[in-house]
Amino acid sequence: MQIFNNNTKKLALILVGPLGCYIAYQVLFIGRYLSVEKYPLLTSAYMNGATVIDSVCALTVAALGFILSRRLGLLDDFSPSLERLSTLSLALITTGILFLLALSMYRVFGTLSPRYVVDNYHTYSFMVTNGGAWIVLAMYSALLLQLMNMYFSGVTLKNGAFLLLSLLIVSFSGGRGILILFALTFIVLLMFQRVSLVKFLIASMLAVASMGISYVIITNMRAPAAPLAPIVIAPVAPSEAMARVDELAGKKANQAGKPVAPKDAVAIDPTNSFEDLNYNAAFISEDVLSAIQGNKVEPRAYALEDAMTLFIPRQLMPSKPISTAETRALYPHVAKRGTNITFPLKANVLMHLGGWAFYADWVVVLLCQTLMILGISRRTKAPSILGFAMLFCGIGFTLIARGGIFNARLLVIVFCVLAAYVGYRALLRIETTLHANRRERLAGPASPT
Template sequence: MEAQKGTSLGMYIFNNTTKKLALILVGPLGCYIAYQMLFIGRYLDIEKYPILTSTYLNGATIIDSVCAFAVALLGFLLARRLGLLDEFLPSLERLSTPSLALITTGILCLLLLSMYRVFGTLSPNYVVQNYHTYSFMVTNGGAWIVLAMYSALLLQLMNMYFSGVTLKNGTFLLLSLLIVSFSGGRGVLILFALMFIVMLMFQRVSLLKFLIVAMLTAASMGVSYVIITSLRAPVAPAAIAPVAPGEATSRIDEIFGRKADRVASPEAAKESVAVDPTNSFEDLNYNAAFISEDVLSALRDEKIEPKAYALEDAMTLFIPRKLMPSKPISTAETRALYPHVAKRGTNITFPLKANVLMHLGGWAFYADWIVVLICQTLMILGVSRRTSAPSIFGFAMLFCGIGFTLIARGGIFNARLLVIVLCVFAAYAGYRTLLRIQTALYASRRERLAGPPSPT
């Protein structure tokens, strides 16, 4: 009996330790390592990116590895100090099935409204053929629709944070994520899916159920990512359906160089032609090495100077374009380093290391690991507070930690993160309001079922 008890205790400690390690691997540290390898490391080439490649060959790889190990060790020690993180008990009432269905339906209606605003039609065939136009125009005057959908997703995640993950609310969330994915957003949706997985992991759930849910979530988000990326890909001019107004198509043609005279024949279209990374669909989606190289080169040659680019963006971020027609479309970083990209009205997203260098200078090459450590700490504290003292601030800390997926891709000095913060608090206000309405409706229903008081 004692042996069985000891074995059970040993397995429990092993499972708890495994969860803490998993928290570090799926958190900011694991995310950043994966990002560095997939979007920067595999593109390193001494001929294409001489400064960046030589930097990593001359010690930067070792220093980055030491920093990563230090962040992992500090994170594990903090998680160990906080003790058990999966003793979760619901602190608020769960949203009902009608409430979850209403949220999901609202998200679908917002997506359809967004598409109709761009196309003037909801014909499935037309939308699919011209999706590249939609992905370009979706936030041009209609960003509030996308932000409303994100807020609805955050509301569902808050329901899970306070009342627990269940099969029902998990199903509604995945369905909502798939719907919102057609608005063109990909990185932020992966963030929402990760948060769902982390909250499920730190509940009392069997390993088999967790693995099944995790694999289904990963598969659905992966398929969604591939499909949306494929739909967004530029196509040959002959295959582009006419879009009204024509201005939208002409701007996209300009961005990716899709001029009819460039494709004189099918054979010519198949030829490999060197393309500037800022005009390459593949590079803009997957290659961050060229951005880091350009930042290092510009700083070395003093073509740009480190300054608060994010503050420039923040000063005009919340001013409607109708009130300020001259409001820049591109970020200050893009205007400084890639003026030709800013001229065409698009953005280059600066990864964390390049973003830190743009704001602080070359001395801050390794300062990105401080950001990783801070986000890792916030994530662990957010999980801990869900167990000990659940609140909007605990949710915000957890979201900030898992939100490192956005920071790795878009930097910490990014005015658009302010918009996400506002969405979090707007979602919380909506969540508490919906709970009150739900409670009031249940109370009213109970009173009706109870009938009038008996006469005395």
Template sequence: MHIFNNTTKKIALILVGPLGCYITYQILFIGRYLSIEKYPVLTSTYMNGATIIDSVCALAVAVLGFLLSRRLGLLDEFSPKFERLSTLSLALITTGTLALLALSMYRVFGTLSPGHVVKNYHTYSFMVTNGGAWIVLAMYSALLLQLMNMYFSGVTLKNGTFLLLSLLIVSFSGGRGILILFALMFIVMLMFQRVSLLKFLIASILAVASMGISYVFITNMRAPVEPIVIAPVAPIEAMARGDKLSGSKKSVVVDPTNSFEDLNYNAAFISEDVLSAIRNNKIEPRAYAIEDAMTLFIPRQLMPSKPISTAETRALYPQVAIRGTNITFPLKANVLMHLGGWAFYADWIVVLICQTLMILGVSRRTRAPSILGFAMLFCGIGFTLIARGGIFNARLLVIVLCVFAAYAGYRALLRIQTALYASKRDRLAGPLSPT
């Protein structure tokens, strides 16, 4: 019994791709927080027609994506192009990933004591990329290498198991959104192979469950030991803003930029702040991503004054930039920051482009697997990062470099593996007998 018919797969591709991801993100991280008292500008915008226009845009993206997938025909007639990585190669990659995680933690703590690491994990999550970002990027490259093996040679029980194990290891480095992206890519590549429904469901449930548990577990570990509380404000102002009150004796507002829960699950306050700032001319739309890109690849040792926070954060949340942290701007807010209020619906163009790239990436895997096809598929599924962090984001350049580094490592590993097998065959064959 094969998984689904071809039409169902095409619909599923759209649902788990950028369109489904963006709709889910909008509902979970923005829509459920809407309140006319708390977020008047954003809520009134959606109440006055934005919801209808967004729905029409979503439907248009779905129809165009389905028509494109129909035009491309069958998408699951996959046949391996390269030899699969051996068990030894996969084990070495996973072991290397674990060693990199240990190095990252030792660099921050000076010890690998499990009790100390768990107790002070919030410190690690803050310091992990401060001078040690290359370690995290090396771990991401190792995951990408494993995904490339699946893209070119197919998903199997063996390489799928090693990938999920590696994902759980890397999740302790603090990254969450990008790891969900890797898990989604695994599921999509498995979906577009000739695989039984039972095997697909088991693999998908394991991938989703492991990433979901990891997300919640790591998020809770990142919680600060003591809650951050700012100065008291007038009760009337607190009630007008709808902020949470701390304590029963006096009214204390916890600003969302200081709220652990808001920073992890609430993107509505960011969209509200961006819309309000643009309407009140408090910020000027400009190429913030280019500002970040100009210093992105300069080592901090060579440039001690290199900003820790992004240009968007410094412009809208200077109080956050002062403490050396970031606010991640969701796609719509990111587009508004760079282009201005007229681009409120331009985010759907990004969704359509990513949806198209994803479908083309699946098609190229079936017809002629290449690094270009992998990049297309990764870009499409990578919309999980774009939905959360925007398309105008200099950090996406780093992920692109990781993709090419992983491809170079993948091809080199294949050559080494082939050479070792050839040498082993020659030894087993022995010397040629004289004639």
């Protein structure tokens, strides 16, 4: 039984691609936090037409993507164009990833004691890329190499199992968003080759479950041993919202027959809240809108500032900033403690282009969706590194939704893709040479004429 008909596949491609990803991100990380009291500018924008405009943009992107996929005549006519990597090669890649993870942890802790690593994991997540980013990038390149093997030679039970195992290992390096990107790429590659519905569902559920469980576990392990000291904004006159909260709390206590002592209203800075930093992107969008309207920040090429020092080793430039230029501009107190704020796509576009670009994020969604569809089409018709890069960049919208399109770190991913391709072709050549030598030995010396 084939998984879906072509039209259903095209619709599924749109839903699991940039459009579906962005809708899910907006709902889970921004929409559910909207509140007039907490985020007046952002909430007012969505209450006064932004929701309707966003919905129209989403439907337009969906329609254009469906039309493009029909024109290209996708989808499951894929046939392998290169030999598959051997079991030995896949095992060596996975073992190498495990070694790199151990090296990364030893560099930070000076020990590989499992109990010590678990108890102090929050320290590791903070220090993992400080002077050791190359180790994490090498692990990402190894994952990309495995995905390239699937792109050119097809997804199988064997290479799929090795990839999921590798993803679980790399998840302990602290990365979460990018690993979801790798898992989505795996699912899309499997979807667009001839595979039964049962096998597809099993593989997809395993990929989703493993990434979901690792995301939750790693996020909890990253939690600091003690709560972050909150920044309290006081003493200020309590807002009307806080006054209502006090009134309701008083009524509830009086109903229980207990007096209530008055308390000063305080506001907690979300940049010091572990929960907000991991799941709430609404406060960032609100702060960007407020700063732009109040002329507290100037829209400019922050990503270019980051790119100018991105590839300079910290040993050669000790003063190299740890935080991004966006963080330094809007959250200087966060930059001072050596951490970083990740700006979601809409906030990132506003920081670079200004308030007029409030809906320009949908142009990015359309661009990424187009790249993904073209990448799938090229896999079927003319597989190449360009097609893989287009597919990966399209599905890479999971990172763009969370970190923005104007992000110098996307350059790092490009270099990882190129490094992975060089490694992949080199590994194929080595295997081909070894197989040829083995056949010659088995054939024996040529008989004399």
